[in-house]
Amino acid sequence: MPPAADIGTMYRITPGGALRGAIDVPPDKSISHRAMMFGAVADGTSRIWNFLESEDCQATRDAVSALGATVERIGPGDYAVTGASLQAPGRPIDCGNAGTGMRLLAGLLAGQGVDATLVGDESLMQRPMRRIADPLGRMGADVQTAKTGCPPLVIGAGATLRPTVHQLEVASAQVKSALLLAALGTSGLTKVTEPARSRDHTERLLPAFGVSLTVENLTIRLRGPQGLKACDVRVPADPSSAAFFVVAATLCPGSDLTIRNVGMNPTRIGFLDVLEAMGADIARGPLSHVGNEPVCDLRVRCAALKGIDVPSTWVARTIDEFPILFIAAAGAAGMTRVRGARELRVKETDRLAAMAAGLKTLGIRTALYDDGIDIDGGEFGAGTVTSAGDHRIAMSFAAAGAVASGPVAVLDTANVATSFPGFSRLARDVGWRVEDV
């Protein structure tokens, strides 16, 4: 358990209650980061509607302001961003908890040749950065990490970047995006090939800003140098935030919940396939579009789940939803097995270890592997668990509490504000008994 001083707020969840009604969940975090960064280097003024005003994305907003872009808040979630030729900020840039903010900014700044030091909170300062520093170094960029391979990231101006062929070892949208952003500042063709398709928001959004690139199977080709032109971006609702409500409604008897306009980008919704294979009752409404991203309403009714073996080919497009899927698995009949998910160990915390620890506290049997977990479905008992400083773990255990045999306390929940401001209020609005203490 973290020392008391680090605990911040906590949730107390009272079991019982069905989730009913129709809700909107917050805007997409990945797309909000990208829209703000791309607007910051585009020629002209971009308008961003439905920008996620969470701590992570606000850190990116503050970062681009410190780097010389003009960011004006016109209303809630509504921003006008005027691009600039980015300038050395003269002080370290604090990316907060955001791996996406730090890794994408590093690529962008390396490509634009800007001196900068990137730092973050306690969690981000322990996350691996060689995965971007090394390939950016192969392009000729000067990007240094601490000896441990973690931040601070120190980016030196003055390097001339060369176009490069990259074969990524892990499916990572952050790495892929950092390299594509750096490639904008090179002269020639950069190719990035991933082992499996990770989220493709960068490939979808750069063309809206006038950038030409091609995607063929798992390879993206981008010829530099290219500049961005301002455009208007509307951000859809975040499927990763919807996932907590989808699972809580699936588990709680009597639930019938609609979540409106949820992002349905195929690289993000592996969790729906997993839940449907487990027996969930999720009706997808007709597809429409928000900008260049597909969206639809989801209607979720309570259903009995059964354990499955999650195909490892589904892992990349399910990656952020494993904590909440582990709760679904723990509430299912039988065994669920996940492998090929070693990346979970280097997220905001080690999500395999932290989820296994919390599930054990609540009486669920698990077996932990280097790259996955087996979860034997059962009854959640009452107990006190910690988020380990990770927003997705905090919200996941809130779902466990809704169907436990007694109250569940989740410690260290202040981090939920990094991605889902207002989570507990929205939960209470639909009948999920999550109390802030």
Ligand code: S3P
């Ligand atoms: C993200 C990519 C993923 C994901 C993260 C957001 C992005 O990380 O886990 O929450 O916006 O590009 P990796 O690139 O490390 O897989």
